[in-house]
Amino acid sequence: MRLLRMSKQAIRSMAENKTRTFLMMLGVIIGVATLTVITSAVLGARAEVMGKVEKWGIDQISVMAGAGRKPGVPQTIPTTLRIEDAQAMLSEIENIKDVSPQINRRDFPVKHGGNSTYGVLVAANPNWSSVWNTKPETGRFLSEEDTGRLARVAVIGKTVQKDLFEDEDPVGKQILVGNNPFEVIGVLEARGTSPTGLDLDTRVVIPLSTGQKRVFNQDYLFTIKTVLHDSSTMGQTVDDVRALLRERHNLQTGVEDDFTIVTPTQVMAIASKLSTIFSVFLILITGISLTVGGIVIANIMFIAVNERREEIGIRRAVGARKGDILIQFLMEAVSVATTGGFIGIIAGFLGLKALAGFIKLPTALMWESTVLALFSAIIVGLLAGIQPAKKAASLNPIEALR
Amino acid sequence: MIEVSHISKTFQKDTVEVQVLQDISVTIQEGEFVSIMAPSGMGKSTLLNILGCLDKSTEGTYVLDGVPVHDMDDDELSRIRNEKIGFVFQSFHLLPRMTAWENVTLPLVYSDTNSNMKARAVQVLESMGLADRVDHLPRELSGGQQQRVAIARALINNPRIILADEPTGNLDSSSGEEVIRIFRQLHAGGVTLVVVTHDMDVALQADRTIQMKDGRIASDVARARQSAEVAT
Numbered sequence: 001m002r003l004l005r006m007s008k009q010a011i012r013s014m015a016e017n018k019t020r021t022f023l024m025m026l027g028v029i030i031g032v033a034t035l036t037v038i039t040s041a042v043l044g045a046r047a048e049v050m051g052k053v054e055k056w057g058i059d060q061i062s063v064m065a066g067a068g069r070k071p072g073v074p075q076t077i078p079t080t081l082r083i084e085d086a087q088a089m090l091s092e093i094e095n096i097k098d099v100s101p102q103i104n105r106r107d108f109p110v111k112h113g114g115n116s117t118y119g120v121l122v123a124a125n126p127n128w129s130s131v132w133n134t135k136p137e138t139g140r141f142l143s144e145e146d147t148g149r150l151a152r153v154a155v156i157g158k159t160v161q162k163d164l165f166e167d168e169d170p171v172g173k174q175i176l177v178g179n180n181p182f183e184v185i186g187v188l189e190a191r192g193t194s195p196t197g198l199d200l201d202t203r204v205v206i207p208l209s210t211g212q213k214r215v216f217n218q219d220y221l222f223t224i225k226t227v228l229h230d231s232s233t234m235g236q237t238v239d240d241v242r243a244l245l246r247e248r249h250n251l252q253t254g255v256e257d258d259f260t261i262v263t264p265t266q267v268m269a270i271a272s273k274l275s276t277i278f279s280v281f282l283i284l285i286t287g288i289s290l291t292v293g294g295i296v297i298a299n300i301m302f303i304a305v306n307e308r309r310e311e312i313g314i315r316r317a318v319g320a321r322k323g324d325i326l327i328q329f330l331m332e333a334v335s336v337a338t339t340g341g342f343i344g345i346i347a348g349f350l351g352l353k354a355l356a357g358f359i360k361l362p363t364a365l366m367w368e369s370t371v372l373a374l375f376s377a378i379i380v381g382l383l384a385g386i387q388p389a390k391k392a393a394s395l396n397p398i399e400a401l402r
Numbered sequence: 403m404i405e406v407s408h409i410s411k412t413f414q415k416d417t418v419e420v421q422v423l424q425d426i427s428v429t430i431q432e433g434e435f436v437s438i439m440a441p442s443g444m445g446k447s448t449l450l451n452i453l454g455c456l457d458k459s460t461e462g463t464y465v466l467d468g469v470p471v472h473d474m475d476d477d478e479l480s481r482i483r484n485e486k487i488g489f490v491f492q493s494f495h496l497l498p499r500m501t502a503w504e505n506v507t508l509p510l511v512y513s514d515t516n517s518n519m520k521a522r523a524v525q526v527l528e529s530m531g532l533a534d535r536v537d538h539l540p541r542e543l544s545g546g547q548q549q550r551v552a553i554a555r556a557l558i559n560n561p562r563i564i565l566a567d568e569p570t571g572n573l574d575s576s577s578g579e580e581v582i583r584i585f586r587q588l589h590a591g592g593v594t595l596v597v598v599t600h601d602m603d604v605a606l607q608a609d610r611t612i613q614m615k616d617g618r619i620a621s622d623v624a625r626a627r628q629s630a631e632v633a634t
Binding site for chain 1: 451454456457476477480481483484485489491495496497499500508509510511512513514519555559
């Protein structure tokens with residue numbers, strides 16, 4: 001009851017000086033608003049990445065030619081990864097269900113009539129469709145026959161279709177892949193963006209044999225995508241693959257791998273690394289603005305304690321204990337900070353809405369971030385209020401009333 | 403009611419020790435109306451602060467209402483001030499942003515009461531003749547009205563003792579007379595009153611006048627006019 005009455009007094013004195021109160025809140029508002037935006041965005045982005053990785057396949061690993069490769073980063077590629085390696089992996093490692101040997105190249109020019117675009121050229125076998133879990137939406141996918149006769153046929157992604165054919169049906173039409181004419185035999189279903197930021201619908205899939213002989217003129221591979229029977233023993237399988245390939249490539253102990261094995265966990269890590277760097281930076285900003293907000297509150301509270309000496313003296317004279325004065329000023333600081341926190345959350349929410357217009361961000365306000373933001377505001381209020389409140393409580397009432 | 407014996411108070415001013423009160427012993431009975439007179443700066447406010455449990459003596463004992471308060475800690479003294487003592491100051495000391503009734507309820511904020519604070523405040527303000535000033539801010543009131551709000555605040559918790567420090571010092575003569583009239587009413591109602599003043603007219607209204615000089619009691623004179631006053 002007594003505490004309730006005292007909190008009323010604290011809120012009153014906050015309302016009595018609106019400009020000052022707003023200035024006190026400003027730092028907290030900015031800090032909490034950024035905190036709300038960041039945590040919502042990061043949590044949302046993470047959820048999105050997880051969703052994509054699941055779609056990409058958590059039971060899959062990729063072997064990429066070259067050491068220390070990261071998905072999506074181009075570099076000189078050794079010629080040691082062979083189609084025989086893929087066959088050996090399938091026959092010798094029990095947990096491997098299927099393999100898709102591939103040659104991929106980004107930014108490959110594709111033309112039709114007057115339209116041109118750049119796609120990801122993928123030379124692969126007919127089982128690519130099941131390994132990547134991507135079916136043709138119209139037309140058909142590559143067949144064994146296409147591979148056998150080195151057919152110039154291509155299955156294209158949605159984006160390529162749109163860029164080259166607009167609304168026209170592309171099946172049966174000719175396209176130029178580099179300088180080679182190919183017949184479009186199918187259009188792949190839409191897959192969106194990969195966890196690493198690649199537009200999967202820009203893919204142009206041709207038979208591996210055709211790619212090796214007619215386009216890339218190379219007999220080595222860039223990638224072997226692998227589907228496992230049991231993803232729970234993925235670690236063991238990765239070790240098996242590494243041992244097998246090292247043996248097949250005659251790598252002595254101590255020599256670095258000439259290939260890289262990428263697992264979904266790694267892809268997740270890479271995908272979230274960027275958002276982590278981003279969020280660390282912004283959390284730093286949040287920390288700074290909350291600290292500044294706290295310092296502002298502390299300073300204005302100190303001034304207020306000086307200006308309100310008479311009030312403190314009066315309250316002490318009519319029976320307020322030191323602890324009552326301490327609590328009153330502490331509650332004032334905390335209510336200022338908490339109110340700032342609420343306003344900050346609203347500002348952050350509006351900020352998220354506004355941001356959503358520019359970049360692809362989840363606009364949902366996460367309750368975790370709201371709780372975190374309010375909690376930080378209360379902590380800031382407590383930390384900022386404690387010294388001024390102590391000073392107020394320790395004022396000699398006689399001096400204060402003089 | 404009030405028993406102080408051999409009280410001394412020294413202040414440390416820079417490197418010099420200033421003795422403000424020297425060996426003061428005084429007993430005030432319940433229901434007495436006492437005025438304390440002294441030239442300014444002669445320790446009368448310090449004595450009043452000690453009597454009001456706002457300050458502590460350096461030496462000596464103080465028994466208030468049968469309870470020794472000289473060795474109480476700060477929280478216990480705050481409770482005594484809240485429950486047993488009402489202060490009236492020369493410069494009123496009202497909170498400027500609070501209305502009259504809110505100012506009056508201030509002691510209740512720190513008490514254990516759960517009653518309707520506003521109703522009680524309005525009642526006391528009415529008894530001070532301020533029924534139509536309940537929702538006014540201090541700056542909207544005259545000096546005399548402000549001092550009556552302050553007296554209402556001192557009375558809200560039904561204290562045993564009212565301590566007033568130059569209560570008429572900032573008032574014109576008619577407002578001052580009004581305040582004294584209220585004090586005599588309270589006195590008639592059985593409240594113990596101690597008024598510090600250097601105004602002889604005010605001092606003479608009390609039943610007993612203590613004169614101080616150089617931190618000591620110079621004279622202590624009782625007047626037998628209380629009964630006559632009450633009878634009229």
